[in-house]
Amino acid sequence: MNWSKLKSDRRIAYVAFIALGLVLAVAPFLVGAGLGNGWVRILDFVLLYIMLALGLNIVVGYAGLLDLGYVAFYAVGAYLYALLASPHFGLHLPAWFILPLGALAAGMFGMMLGTPTLRLRGDYLAIVTLGFGEIIRIFLNNLNSPVNITNGPQGISMIDPIGAGGASLSQSFELFGMQVPGIYAYYYLFLAMALLVVFISLRLQDSRIGRAWVAIREDEVAAEAMGINTRNIKLLAFAMGASFGGISGGLFAGFQGFVSPESFNLMESIMILCMVVLGGMGHIPGVILGAILLTVLPEALRYIGPLEEFFFGRVVVDPADLRxxxxxxxxxxxxxxxxxxxxxxxxRRREFSSEAEVLAHEQEALYDASK
Amino acid sequence: MSLLEVHDLNVSYGGIKAVRGISLEIAAGELVCLIGANGAGKSTTLKALARLLPASGKILYQGRSIVQMPVYDLVRQGIALVPEGRGIFGRLKVEENLLMGAYSRSDIHGIRRDLDHSYHLFPRLFERKTQQAGTLSGGEQQMLAIARALMSRPRLLLLDEPSMGLAPLMVNKIFDTIRAISADGVTILLVEQNARLALDVSHRAYVMEGGTICLSGEASTLLDDPQVRHAYLGE
Incomplete structure (x- = not known):
């Protein structure tokens, strides 16, 4: 079967597109019927992590700026939602207002991180961003005295679910005579948001800004000589990536109903970075695949315990360790x-491969240089 | 009036003075080269003019000072740089590289026309337009770097060591192109190690030594100057 031919055929592309749409539309019901509602919840998290990974992909994949503190923006979005829609301050602002506000606030934090780190590259940038992520987490942990803002390590609970006009997504609803729990409704909301993020990522990739990011990643001096305002374009990468994180954070807070600083530790940043790197940096389908795998895999590996029992009759190794x-x-x-x-x-594939062509080119360059 | 006037330019790396109070000027339409031995301060001068290095002194472009201007604004003023070591975007395609050169412009039709002009000037780039720029040979990369700089429609083109690391045949080709670009009316400042070739194509030349300009004049005169012949042409 000729794959490239298949790809270029528009009709097949449409059919594949519609099929994918159908699968996405019924996915929670299939998963729910087959694996139980616990997995629908995991599906929701998959979508959340896709958004996060795509946000980080802008910073790391497009602009080539290694960010190890990405979870900080997720935290900003989540806490903003929690503070503005929970009994903690007695505020109950609507989700449609807080979510964009969270994106904006996270974007500002992105610029805050970006401004002092503009001149840093590679390892040094990674260290500073790592520190930034920790600073935010420690702040959240300790801002409970003298004035209690974040409620410290206890976190904020009883956060309003996402909803509009009195209707909440958390309530179960009736569909064709079946009681459908709220996680299904969240699935569709997250799916819509994830598709929006995918769309923005795609548009950015082929835009003037997208090309400017690639240029900066490749050669900053040359990029500046082309007339690219490298400072602003880099800040834009930080801000855009952060705002995706902020939106995801708000969705997370509304979905969970509870946030605490320990949800936003370094491990989380590393995990999101792993999704981007493992899937294929800078490549949207790859990053999505990475997010799916790294969210599903740890959950799927929970079944190791029962498997051990099945094969050996008892649990030989603690599944949590083995996982x-x-x-x-x-x-x-x-x-x-x-x-x-x-x-x-x-x-990127070419970059990592030692194809004959690339080798030949290097030989030629050597030959050129020896003259 | 000169297109570019430089007065008392000083550049230092930390405590080391690399360029010590040099002055030069370039009239519109001229092809001027800056030659000299390794470490004479040629490239440093060029980098300072392109605002890539902090410098003190006066740099007047079209009568206005550009010492405070950020690098990315220079392109909009009509100054294009072909950086040392070419600085092409290896992971972008050849055509995308050329389009990056036109980043500061928004006239789509004009860009399209200039793209065709680049391909006319460098047919080799047309053959490879969909190829990753990083897979081009050294000479092709230099062509690409020059073509990319021209995409911004510069009035002043700054060329940093275009012959570096290239085979002699390729070097000749590049210099033919430089001559052609100059004939098109683009003012060029060329920094070059290969003194003979540089003097061959240039109208005027400055010779640098130890961070200062020790000689200047018509290129043809300098070619015959016994001191230059001895020091830079190996005779």
Missing amino acids: MLIFGLALIVVMIFRPAGLWPSKV
Whole structure:
């Protein structure tokens, strides 16, 4: 079967598109019927992480700025929602207002992180961003005295669910005579938001700004000589990426009904970064795949316990230990055999491969230089 | 009036003075080269003019000072730089590289026309327009870097060591192109190690030594100057 021919055929593309749409539309019901409602919840988280990973992808994948504190923006969005829609301050502002506000606030925090780090690159930038992520978390942990703002390590609970006009997404609703729990409704909201994020990412990639990001990643001096205001364009990358994180954070807070600082630790940042790198940096389908795998895999590995019982009659190794071990192993194996990510863009694949063409070119360059 | 006037330019790296109070000027339409030995301060001068390095002194472009102007604004003023080591965007396609050169412009039709002009000037780039720029040979990359700079429709083109690391045949080709660009009316400041070639194509030349300008004049005169012949042409 000729894949490229298939790809270029518009009709097949449409059919595939419609099929994908149908699958996405019925996915929660299939998953719910097959694996139970717990997995529908995981599905919701998959969508949330897709948004986060795509946001980080703008900073890391497009602009090439290694950000190890990305979860801070997620936290900003989540806490903003929690503070403005919970009994903690007695405020109950509507979600449609807080979510964009969260994106805006996170974007501002993105610029706050971006401004002092403009001159930093690579490892140094990574260290500063890591510190930034920790600062935000520690602030959230300690801002409960003298004035109680974040309620400290206890976190904020009883957060209003996302809803509009008195209707809440958390309530179960009736569909064709069936009682459908709220997680299904959240699925469609998250799906819509994730599609929006995918759409924005796609548009950015092919835009003037997208090309400017690539240019900066490739050669900053040359990029500036082309007339790119590298400072503003870099800040824009930080702000855009952060605002995706802020939106996701708001959705998370409304969905969970509870936020606490421990949801926003370094491990979370690393996990989101792993999704981007493992899937294929800068390549939207790859990043989505990475987010799906890294959210589903740890959950799926929970079944190791029952499996052990089935095969050995008892639990030999504690599944919680084994789970992270297998997970880490899987990551290492992927990075060894697919260093450019599971589903890299064509360009990156070439960059990591030692194709004859690239080798020949290097030979030629050497030859040129020896003259 | 000169297109570019430089008075008492000083550039230092930390405590080391690399350029010590040089002055030069370039009239519109001229092709001027800056030659000299390794470490004479040629590239440093060019980088300072392109605002990539902090410098003190006066740099007047079209009579206005550009010392405070950010790098990215220079393109809009008509100054384009072909950086040392070419600085092409290896992961972008050849055509995308050229379009990056026109980043500061928004006239789509004009850009399209200039793109065709680039391909006319460098047929090799047309053949490879969908190829990743990083897979081009050194000479092709230099062509791309020059073509990309021209995409901003500069009045003044700053060329930093275009012959670096290239085969002699390729170097000749690049210099033919430089001559052609100059004939098109673009003012060029060329920094070059290969003194003979540079003097061959240029109208005027400045010779640098130890951070100062030690000689200047018509290129043809300098070619015959015994001191230049001895020091830079190896005779």
